Amino acid sequence: MNRIVDAFNKAKSNNRICFIPFCEFGYPSLEGFSKVINIICKYGDIVEVGIPFSDPIADGPIIQRASDIAIKNGANISKAFEWLYNFRKDNKSTPIVFMLYYNLIHYIGVKEFFKIARDMGLDGVIIPDLPIEESDNVYPYRDGVSVIWLASVTTSDKRLKKIVEKSDSFIYCVSVKGVTGPRDEISKDGLDLIRRIKKISPIPTALGFGLKSKEQIKSLTSLADGVIVGSEIVRIIEDSNDDELERYLEELKSATSML
Amino acid sequence: MYNLPDERGYFGEYGGRFVPETLMEPLLQLEEAYSKVKNDETFWQEFNRLLQEYVGRPTPLYYAVRLSEKLGFKVYLKREDLCHTGAHKINNCIGQALLAIRMGKSRIIAETGAGQHGVATATVASLLGLRCTIYMGEEDMARQKMNVFRMKLLGAEVVPVSSGSKTLKEAINSALRDWVTNIDDTHYLIGSVIGPHPYPMIVRDFQSVIGREARKQILEKEERLPDYVVACVGGGSNSIGIFYPFLNDDVRLIGVEGGGLGLETKKHSASISNSQIGVLHGCRMYLMQEEWGNIMNTYSISAGLDYPGVGPEHSYLKDIGRVRYEYATDDVALKGFRELSQLEGIIPALESAHAVGYLFVSDIPKDSIVIVNLSGRGDKDLDIVMREMNYE
Ligand SMILES: Cc1ncc(COP(=O)(O)O)c(C=O)c1O
Numbered sequence: 001m002n003r004i005v006d007a008f009n010k011a012k013s014n015n016r017i018c019f020i021p022f023c024e025f026g027y028p029s030l031e032g033f034s035k036v037i038n039i040i041c042k043y044g045d046i047v048e049v050g051i052p053f054s055d056p057i058a059d060g061p062i063i064q065r066a067s068d069i070a071i072k073n074g075a076n077i078s079k080a081f082e083w084l085y086n087f088r089k090d091n092k093s094t095p096i097v098f099m100l101y102y103n104l105i106h107y108i109g110v111k112e113f114f115k116i117a118r119d120m121g122l123d124g125v126i127i128p129d130l131p132i133e134e135s136d137n138v139y140p141y142r143d144g145v146s147v148i149w150l151a152s153v154t155t156s157d158k159r160l161k162k163i164v165e166k167s168d169s170f171i172y173c174v175s176v177k178g179v180t181g182p183r184d185e186i187s188k189d190g191l192d193l194i195r196r197i198k199k200i201s202p203i204p205t206a207l208g209f210g211l212k213s214k215e216q217i218k219s220l221t222s223l224a225d226g227v228i229v230g231s232e233i234v235r236i237i238e239d240s241n242d243d244e245l246e247r248y249l250e251e252l253k254s255a256t257s258m259l
Numbered sequence: 260m261y262n263l264p265d266e267r268g269y270f271g272e273y274g275g276r277f278v279p280e281t282l283m284e285p286l287l288q289l290e291e292a293y294s295k296v297k298n299d300e301t302f303w304q305e306f307n308r309l310l311q312e313y314v315g316r317p318t319p320l321y322y323a324v325r326l327s328e329k330l331g332f333k334v335y336l337k338r339e340d341l342c343h344t345g346a347h348k349i350n351n352c353i354g355q356a357l358l359a360i361r362m363g364k365s366r367i368i369a370e371t372g373a374g375q376h377g378v379a380t381a382t383v384a385s386l387l388g389l390r391c392t393i394y395m396g397e398e399d400m401a402r403q404k405m406n407v408f409r410m411k412l413l414g415a416e417v418v419p420v421s422s423g424s425k426t427l428k429e430a431i432n433s434a435l436r437d438w439v440t441n442i443d444d445t446h447y448l449i450g451s452v453i454g455p456h457p458y459p460m461i462v463r464d465f466q467s468v469i470g471r472e473a474r475k476q477i478l479e480k481e482e483r484l485p486d487y488v489v490a491c492v493g494g495g496s497n498s499i500g501i502f503y504p505f506l507n508d509d510v511r512l513i514g515v516e517g518g519g520l521g522l523e524t525k526k527h528s529a530s531i532s533n534s535q536i537g538v539l540h541g542c543r544m545y546l547m548q549e550e551w552g553n554i555m556n557t558y559s560i561s562a563g564l565d566y567p568g569v570g571p572e573h574s575y576l577k578d579i580g581r582v583r584y585e586y587a588t589d590d591v592a593l594k595g596f597r598e599l600s601q602l603e604g605i606i607p608a609l610e611s612a613h614a615v616g617y618l619f620v621s622d623i624p625k626d627s628i629v630i631v632n633l634s635g636r637g638d639k640d641l642d643i644v645m646r647e648m649n650y651e
Contacts (some may be wrong), residue, residue, distance in 0.1 A: 030434055054423060054553035055539060057435045058279045063421060102277050103538045107552030129541075131283045135268065154442065159283065174298035177281055178440040201573040 003095035003123050004146055004169040007045045008204045008225055016256045018170075018226030019217075020206055021233055021249060022048040025083065026075020028063065028237060033075075034083070036237055036245070038087040041094045043249040048126065048228060051100035057130040060181030062231040066238075070161050077104045083118050086119040097124040097148065106139070114143040124148050126172055131160050139166060151197065153189035160196060170204040170226060171197060174244050175211070182232045183210035188217065194224050214255035223259045261506050264468035268456020268542075271578060273571035275456040278541045282435075282505050285442045290457045292362045302357065310354050310468065313365065313386065314343045316350075318469075319632070325602040330618055333629040336605070337473045337501060339634050345496045346608060346635030347469060348450055349379040354465030355381045359446035363533070365612045366390040366587055370434045371495070372399055372427035373562040373610070374406025375635055376450030379416035386546070391415040394433040398425035399562050424556040427566050431540050452570035453496025455541030459570050466500025473630055474504050481628055489513045489621075490632035492531075492584065493563045493611040495570035499635035502582060511583070514573060515617045517559030518586035528557035529586040530569040543572045559641065560589040561609035561634075591616035593647060596637065608635030609643065 011018045021044045040047055050063065050071035060065065077100065083153060084096060096217055098117075105113045105127065117125070123144035130138065131150075138147055149163045152174040163171065175190030186207070194205050207220060208228030217227050229252060236245050263270045276286060299466035310316040318338045327334045359367055367389050371377030377393040384391035393410055397419045400407050410417050423429045429462040431454075438447040452459040452466075470488075471500060477485050488505055492514040502512045509584040519527030527533075530545040537546035539554055547555040547567040577580040587595070594607060594615025600606045601604040607615055610635045637644070 034325050054549075055428065055432050057432050058439070060436075068422070071553065076553070078551055103546075103548070103554070104552040106536075107548065108545075128279055129277045129538075131276060131278060131280050133283065137275075150280040152279075152283075152464075154281050154284040156284060174279075175283060177442060179436050 003093070004046055004097070007177065008170060011045050011256070013078065015258045017221050017224060017258065018045040018204070019204060019253050019256045020046045020048055020226055020228040022045060022054060022230035024050040024052060024063065024070050024234060025080045026052055026070065026073045027066040027068030027206050027234070029073050029101050030075060030079070032148055035242070036149065037087070039242060039246055041091060045096065045097040046097060048097045048099050049080065051077050051098055051104055053101040053104060056101065058179055060179040060213060060231060062234050063180050064228070066154060066234045077108065081116055084120045084122060095123040097126060098122060099126040100184050102127050102130045107141055110138055111141045112136035114141045114145050117145045118143045122149070123167055126150070132159060132166060133167055140226065150174055151193060153187065153193050155193070157196060161200060164201040165194060167203050170206050172228065173197070173205050173207045173224070174209045175207050176209050178209070180209055183224045184234070186210070186216055217255040221256060227256065263575070264460055269577035270572045271516065273544050273574040274459060274499060274542050275458055276291045276541060279439055281442070285438070285632040286455055286457070288338050288362065291384055292358055293457055296361060297489050302361070306354055306357060310350065312351055314353065314573040316468065317472045317493050319320065320473055320480065322447060323603050324368040326599065327503065328600060329598070331625045332623055332629055334618065335477060335630045336633045337626070337630055338470060339469060339497065339608065340605070340611065340636035341552050343627060344375070344379045344382050344625050345638065346379065347466065347500060348376045349382065350468055350500070351450065351496060352379040352383040352448060355446065355448045355461065356387050356389060357388065357570055361446070362446065364444055366392070366441070366447045367544050368392045368434050368437050368445055369429035369448045369450055370427060371450065371587070372430070372565060373639060374399070374403040374410070375563060377415070377417070378406050378413070380448050381410040381413035384415060385413045391517055392437065393417050394430040394437070396420045396426040396430050397422065402562055402643065403639060423455050428554065429560065435540070436573050451493040451496040452499050452572060453540060453568060455542070455544060459471070459542065459572055463499045463503055463572060466496050467495065467503040468603060469632065470502060470504035473501055477628070477630060484508050484510050484531040485630045486627040486630070487511045487513060487623055487629040489617060489629060491515045491564065491634060492569060492573065493517070493566050493610060494568070495573045497553070497632050497646070499570060499572055499632070500616070510583065514582055514584045514641065515613045516569070516584060516586040517561060517564030517613060518588035518591065519558045520561070521588055522586065526558040527586070528559045528565050528567065530567060531573065531584040532586050542571045544568045544571045560592060561613070561640070563608070563610040563612065585617060587613040587617045587620070591620055593644070594619060596644060601624060602611060605633070606637035608637050608648040609640040611635055613639070619624070
């Protein structure tokens with residue numbers, strides 16, 4: 001958790017907003033993932049790792065496909081923890097956040113899950129099918145691991161307050177009505193959402209769902225504290241080679257500069 | 260006094276609202292709209308009028324003489340197969356569509372397995388002038404061609420779902436993704452007592468007309484309550500519909516799940532008998548899973564029972580011991596299908612045939628009075644049964 005807070009502070013003192021790239025565990029293959037994540041860690045201030053699930057209802061076609069392939073490759077939450085354990089032997093600095101559906105946590109048992117997560121060096125979890133109304137299921141058991149709540153363009157001010165109260169690292173702002181996947185424009189409602197949070201709290205905000213270009217990111221540097229880019233990275237991993245991935249990440253990263 | 264779900268949408272430790280944040284506001288809106296109409300007589304008048312004049316309610320409670328003779332106990336069939344469109348599903352569709360109109364929605368979407376819920380939704384959409392999109396797994400579309408054509412004829416768009424097992428579970432995923440994208444004008448008309456709160460409650464309330472009628476009818480015919488009420492359980496809507504008005508009575512309730520090729524083969528959809536608990540499609544419930552929490556691809560001869568979970572209220576009723584959950588294998592269901600056709604001249608839906616078939620393997624004592632919910636008619640299943648019977 002502290003690594004996440006530090007990442008926002010560090011980016012800020014460097015006049016940047018936080019860059020949070022996403023990739024899917026076990027995609028394109030178990031070994032391929034280990035290679036990809038090392039590239040991504042060179043650029044990401046925080047790295048979000050998706051854990052494959054059979055029924056990813058919040059995801060669009062790109063991440064659905066990656067999740068399906070990862071499952072076929074034998075990826076699961078247990079293997080993801082194993083990977084993290086080994087990863088942490090060499091990398092103690094990059095904050096790692098798992099994005100995973102609630103049933104994967106429920107299957108292990110919430111208390112047990114967070115104990116393992118802490119021991120393996122996980123910094124936070126994003127649970128796309130757990131709204132704040134269900135926070136009692138996880139909140140008491142966090143054990144130093146941050147639970148990153150999502151707020152959406154449809155979230156009312158009343159519920160936004162509850163989300164802010166339970167947030168301890170940053171808030172994941174969902175910029176669109178819909179599922180994950182790249183879009184050409186950032187909605188006005190998405191920008192308003194960040195403004196609405198800023199009005200009631202200093203908690204950092206990161207905007208995600210739909211971002212893909214350096215122009216979009218540039219336009220957010222005066223408003224958000226971070227940006228999350230997922231589907232487009234997964235698409236590039238599928239279609240292109242490591243050099244192109246690296247070029248893309250570099251381009252996005254430089255767009256996070258506020259200067 | 261039984262009064263569930265609680266205000267957070269829980270039946271004991273089951274239920275809840277495990278959905279993407281964007282869906283919380285429409286769920287709260289639905290909850291509010293429903294609590295408004297709950298005491299609004301004009302809403303229920305309209306609902307009851309359509310059930311009577313359009314659906315054909317009340318459906319008969321029919322004493323099955325020859326079936327009873329063969330079994331040694333008295334069997335009454337609650338004839339939901341006589342509802343317009345051929346199954347109980349339409350009761351819920353009428354209720355939710357009226358609710359959608361009250362909320363100002365102009366489009367409804369739904370998932371379908373066997374096609375029964377899709378047909379009922381498309382029917383009600385046409386009746387009430389709503390736009391309609393139905394999600395259906397490719398596998399199910401191949402199994403239920405006639406119903407696909409029916410839905411299209413009724414003016415609905417049918418979207419094939421090609422991910423995962425290509426069945427009901429994936430159709431629900433796709434419907435949820437549509438809803439999260441189109442919440443402004445769209446109501447998601449869930450077809451069973453599953454999903455996030457308030458759906459399990461709303462669908463139960465609309466379906467409990469089945470049990471209210473049956474209770475009144477049996478009192479008229481027998482001047483006493485039945486000893487048993489038996490119904491098949493997919494997601495659990497026809498069963499909860501008939502059980503609910505009997506919950507506070509001294510009546511034994513039995514839910515029959517899809518036993519597929521037998522529990523030991525793992526090719527079945529008997530979620531409660533399988534004993535695992537999990538979270539899918541918005542609620543915590545009995546749920547069949549693989550190692551590490553992925554959802555299992557289930558199997559049943561009947562598409563309508565082929566679902567890995569079961570409604571949260573059933574999960575609760577199982578735990579408190581109020582309802583007994585058994586299963587019937589494909590073979591037992593096919594026996595029920597044949598027996599009912601030949602003894603009573605009624606061809607049941609394969610789903611309902613599980614409840615009928617169960618009677619032949621049950622321990623129900625002689626001279627009992629049993630009500631079986633005959634949730635649907637079998638026309639849609641003739642292709643499948645023909646193949647099973649090797650009929651050329
Ligand atoms: C005739 C019939 N009975 C039963 C079912 C199972 O659903 P439920 O358990 O919600 O009644 C279906 C579902 O398609 C059906 O068509």
